Amino acid sequence: MRQKNMDSYLGGRVRLVLVMAALPLFTSNKACPSACHCSAQGNVGCSGDSITDTPKQLPLQTYTLQLHATSMNVIHEHSLENMDLLTRFSLMLSRLHTIHPRAFNAVPKLKSVQLSINNLASLPARVFSPLTTLEQLHLNRNQLATITVDMFEGLVALDDLDLSHNKLSSLAPGAFSGLVNLTTLKLGNNFLQRLPPDSFGSLTKLKELIMCYNKLERLEPGIFDGLVNLEYLQMHYNRIASIPQRVFWSLRSLKNLTLSTNQLQSVPERSFYHMPNLSKLTLYNNPLLALPDQLMGHMPRIQEFYLFYTNLTTVPGNLFANMSGLHYLNLHLNERLRELPADLFCCIPELQKLSLKSNNLQELHPYLFSRLTTLSILLLNENKLKELPGNIFQGLGLLTTLDLKNNELNHLPEDIFQSNPFLKVHLSNNPWNCSCPIRGFARWVSRNKEAVVDNADTICQSPRYRALRTLDSLRHEEWNVCDVTTVTPSRVPTPQSSTTDPTTARPVAIPTTSQATESASTLRRVAIPTTSQTTESASWVRPPTGVPPEEVPSSYDASSPFYDKVVLAEPSEFVHHNHHNGWVYVWFLPSNAVLAGFLAFGHVLLVATGLFLVLSAMYAIHRLNGRVEELRVELAPTEG
Incomplete structure (x- = not known):
């Protein structure tokens, strides 16, 4: 009996616990507006054109309110009342254009405000000041034209500020001065032309600064001096034409720097010193004419460097000397780059990919790549290389991809790839001369067909009797004709007068x-x-079919x-x-197409002229005969 009572007591307690646990869920679902979705964790999401203000009668335990694609265009003074526990508020993809100056007074515990993709053109002064615990503020994709000095006053806890994709053309001096805990600042895709020298002076904790896709024309000296913890600085797609000396020297924590797609024709000496943590640097799509000999400081952690679409004709021999950790190097698409120093790649032993494609390179030093022992991808296509040294790829035992197509190569040494057992090579669109000098390399191609990716397009252009044949189709016995002994020219009697054996x-x-x-x-x-x-004793042997006599x-x-x-x-x-x-x-x-065409045209013209003259003469005779007959008829009665 005691055991039965105990079981009954425990069962009742369990049922009570289950009911209490389900009660908040039941209550929240019951209080959730029809256009919203409410969760037991206090998250409320509402959407639809029927929403013109924040919904009323929300669950008491609402921590997050997300309004999406609504007709709400004003946040009124009382729109956020009775939401004492609210910590996250977002109103996105709506028609919001006005915020009451005291709209956020009722929700001082907010940590995140997202007002992205709206029509905000201006904000009241200190509208966010009551939010002393605010950590995230997103105002991106609006119509904001100016940032006043008091717009973010009091936001001492702010960590993430997004002002990208607006219409900002200038910043007030000291606009961010109070944001001492800010770590991310996004100003990209605006119309900024210049920045005050003290724009970022107080942002000592900033780690990410995005200013790409603006109209910046210059950088003020010392503008980055306070950003001692900055890790990401993006300034690509601007109009920067000059860089102050030592402007980046204070950025000792910087990991990523993008200066691509600007108007830089030169870079000051030692511009990239004191950046030991840099891992990625881009300078491409700048009209650079030359680079100074002392440009890069010690960068042991750099892995990616992009330098293409420039006007460089060469680069300093020590350009990569301090980039010992470099993995990916894109030095391509420089139409005027015609030569590379012999020791350019001396000090980047960990390089895995090197792109030199679409330059103007005509020759390469035999030991240019000799120290790139870890290289796996090498792109040399679309240059003007006429020949390659036999040992240029020696020691590149890990090379797996080599692109040589679209050059001016007519032959290669037989053993040029003997150090590359895992190689896949592209050879098409070169003017291959399939005469005797290419014999050894053609044999290598025939024996290693799987190594040539584009065998079907690796085609002979000369001599004529082998034109349009692929290198791998040339048979072994065809090269026997190359063992020709040179004979000193001499007078030879003609067959009619000769009696030689x-x-x-x-x-x-x-x-x-x-x-x-x-x-x-x-x-x-x-x-x-x-x-x-x-x-009868003479031994006559016919040369191989199709072989010209000079190769017999x-x-x-x-x-x-x-x-x-x-x-x-x-x-x-x-x-x-x-x-x-x-x-x-x-x-x-000589077989000249233009001359032959001219002669053929002249011949046709002469024939046509002659034919015309013959027909004209026949017609004239016909008319003359007809006239004679008419006169004869007219004179006949008179004679009678």
């Missing part, structure tokens, strides 16, 4: 003339048998089909040759 026939140098005016010192090697007689090796003898013929590797439009005094003379006109 045919087995001694070899490729010989024959003097030629071009358009009957070139000197006889211009030589071509052609295979001409020295006699028309053959013997000495191990081949000329066969009878080549008797008394001159074979040209690159035939011209018009060729004529004859024998004279033991020599073969060749006259030809």
Whole structure:
């Protein structure tokens, strides 16, 4: 019986606890307005055009009130009354244009106010002053044109202030002077042209300052001197044309600095000294003409550096000497950058990606990349490289991606990639000359087809008999013709007068003339048998099909089909040759598309003119015959 009573007692207590726990939920749901959603944690969210003021009869324990996409255009003096526990208030994406000067007097415990995406053009003086515990104030995406000196007076606890995407053109001196605990200040996407020298003097705890997308033309000396804890400074997309000397020297905690897309033509010497914590620096899209030899201080933690879209023709050899921790370097899209110092990359052993694409580079020093032992991505595409040293990639054992497309390379050394076992290379859109000098590299391509990403577009442009063929399609036996022994030019009797043994026939140098005016010192090697007689003991071997005679090796003898013929590797439009005094003379006109077109047009014009004259003569004769017949008819009666 005692046990039964005990169970009954415990069961009643449990039911009572459950009822008490459910009571706030029941109460809050019961008091929640129809256009709102209320949670047991005290969060209320309301939206819709039907809301023209803060809803009444909200749950007593309302800590957060979020109004979104409403028709509310005024925060009245009594709009926030009876919300003693309110700590977060937001009115966003509405039509708010007016705030009563005492609107926030009723809610002194607010820690966050968000009034983003509204139509606020001005604010009453000290409207936020009662909010001494306010930590977050977002006024972004409004129509604010000015910031008065008393607008944020009394906000000693403010940590986050967002004024971005407004119409601010100036700041009152000392506008932020009382915000001693501010850590984030966003002023981006406004119309600021200049800042007072003491704009940020009291913001000693500021860590993030965003001023990008404004119209700043200059920075005042000492403007950042008080920002000893600043970590992020963004000033890209402005019109800054000059930087005061030592303007960044006080920013010893800075991690991220963006100066890209401004009007800088030069940067003062030692501008980036005393920044040991910097990890990212951008200077791209500035019309820089030159950089001083002493520019970068000790930056062991820097990982990213962007320097592109400039007018630089070269850079100092020690530019990266103090950036030992650099991982990503983008030195590309500089149309005038034509040379790089040999030791430019000497001191960045941890570099993983290097982009030099779309510059004006024509040659590279053999040891330019020799110390980049951790490099995995190297972009050299879209330059004007004509050749590369055989050892330029030596030691880059971790290189996985190499882009060489869109250059002026016509051949590469055979062993240029022997130190890069994991390499994937791009080679397309280069004027590859698939004659003997490229033999070794073509063999490498054939043996390592999986290493060439764009094999199908790696195409020979010369000589003509191999044009449009891919490098990997050139067969091994085709290169046998490259083992040619050079023969000293000599006079060779013509076949009609020669009695030499045919087995001694070899490729010989024959003097030629071009358009009957070139000197006889211009030589071509052609295979001409020295006699028309053959013997059964002679061993005639036909050269490989499609190989021009000047590449026929000495191990081949000329066969009878080549008797008394001159074979040209690159035939011209018009060729004529004859024998004279033991020599073969060749006259030809070069294969010139413009000249050929002109001659063809002239030929067609002459034919058309001749045809016109013939037809005109026939027509004239016809008319003359007709007139004669008419006269004959007219004179016939008279004669009768």
